[in-house]
Amino acid sequence: MRTAYQYRLRPTKQQVIEIDKWLSMLCAQYNYLLADRGNWFEQNRSPVNACPLVCHLPELRDNPDYYSQKKTLPQLKKTHPWYSEIYSQVLQDVVKRVKVTFDRFLKGDSNGKRSGKPRFKARNRYRTFTYPQIKEGCLQGNQIALPMFGKVKVVLHRPIPGGFKIKTASVTKKADGYYLTLSLEDKTVPEIKPDFNPDKITGIDVGLKEFLTTSDGETVSIPQHYRKAQKRLRVLQKRVSRRKNGSNRRQKAVKQLGNQHKKVADKRKDFHFNTANHLLSKYDVIAHEDLNVKGLARTRLAKSVLDAGWSSFLLILTNKAVNAGLLVVPVSAHNTSQDCSTCGEKVPKKLHIRWHDCPHCGCSLDRDHNAAINIRSRAEGHPVLKAQRLLSNSRIGCEARALSVLR
Structure with a gap:
């Protein structure tokens, strides 16, 4: 099992200069390697026997792939000696990032979804460098030893669990400072609970009136962090737009705006974690709608949908359930609000009608509560729950037969 812990870094002034210098050099190398791949793709995308009659055939060369671009790094350090200051594996990770970016453009990700054409990164948009391998025992007290960089102070607000091994370390520059992200590995794989309590299965319906409603009728109010911060964000955005491009005052205003956006994101993330912990402490199985959030984010409700952060919440809920050996089940969202949870008949209603x-059959309850009950009912067809139901039925049958024999 892999998990990530993030800690605040407290670098010295000299270390801040050094981190920014590394990021600047890595950004330049990233753009160079991306341009190399892009140029080859533009010049060689058509076969020689299928090119237009009037064209310029470039000098043929091999396709720059992951391994050929890694081989250029020793030569880079000879022609540009200042790159020798950067740890070799950190430079190699830049090549990997270019490969992943270009592969998503050409082939798509694991689900087959392709990204747009990769673009060059501005210096202020390249914020992270990664150590793909780091020695065990790199954490020494409240400091971490980074190869070819030195020891940096870390705020260890929570200890690393026993048995977990540090695999990678990433340094990230954010609006309010620098952060260390440690990727941890635990050899023990959590197993799903062998027996789920049927009373601890629920369905949740996420919405914009209430953040979520459970099949038991419990509601969690929606905090609307972004809408509450809009007034302050508007003031800061105007301040940025009035500043002269390239001036120190503009950089200061941009930093203030970034800090405010980060506060909103942190509040939303904290709310998602607290809500997920509350649900998982009460229920063993949680069912939710398999929503197309990207599609909903293109409607007139886009601001409210993105402010709620349903995708982030469901991802957090699923990951925490896996770590706890619990189950989160996505079900079809089709007609969950329209179908009656008691008799199953379809009762059409528009979005502004909030009562079912x-x-x-005379069933009368809140629209979201009705949807949550339907979601819970659809989750009962999940293979894991079916198998456990059959197992429990067979056990009950065996016990009944044993009792009849004893009688």
Whole structure:
């Protein structure tokens, strides 16, 4: 199992200068390698026997791939000696980032979804460098020893769990300072609980009136962090737009704006974690709608949908459930609000109608509560729950047969 812990870094003034210098050089190398791949792709994207009649055939060369670009790094350190200051594996990780970016453009990710054409990064947009391998025992008290960089002070607000091994370390520059992200590996794989309590299965319906409603009727109010911060963000954005490009005052205003956006993001993330912990402490199985959040973010409700952060919340909920050996089940979102949770008949209603009244069976309850009950019912067809239900039924049958024999 892999997990990530993030800590605040407290570098000295000289170390801040050094980190910024590394990021600047790595950004330049990233753009150079990306340009090399892009140029080859533009010049060789058509076969020789299928090119237009009037064209310029470039000098043919091999496709720059991951290994050929890694081989250029020793020569880079000879022609540009200042790159020798950077740890070799950190430079190699830049080549890997270029490869991943270009592969997503040409082939797509694991789900087959392709990204747009890669673009060059500005210096202020290249914020992270990674050590793909780091020695065990790199953490010494409240300091971390980074190869060819030195020891940097870390705020260890929580200890690393016993048995976890540090695999990679990343240094990231954010609006309010520098952070260290440690990727940890634990050899023990958590197993799903062998028996789920049928009373601890729930369905949740996420929404914009309430953040979520459970099938038990419990609601969690929506905090709307971004909308509450809009007034302050508007003032800071105007301040940035009035400053002269390239001036120190503009940089200061941009930093203030970035800090405010980070505060909003941190509040939302904290709310998501607290809500996920609350649900997982009460339930063993949680069912939710398999939503197309990207599609919803293109509607008139885009600001509210993105402010709620459903995708982030469901990802956090799923990851924490896996670590705890619990189960989170996505189900089809089709007609969960329209179907009656009691009789199953379809009761059409528009979005502004927030109450469900069934003319067939007389069921009357909140629209979101009705949807949550439908979501819970659909989750009962999950293979894991089916298998455990069959197992429990067989056990009950065996116990009944044993009792009849004893009688």
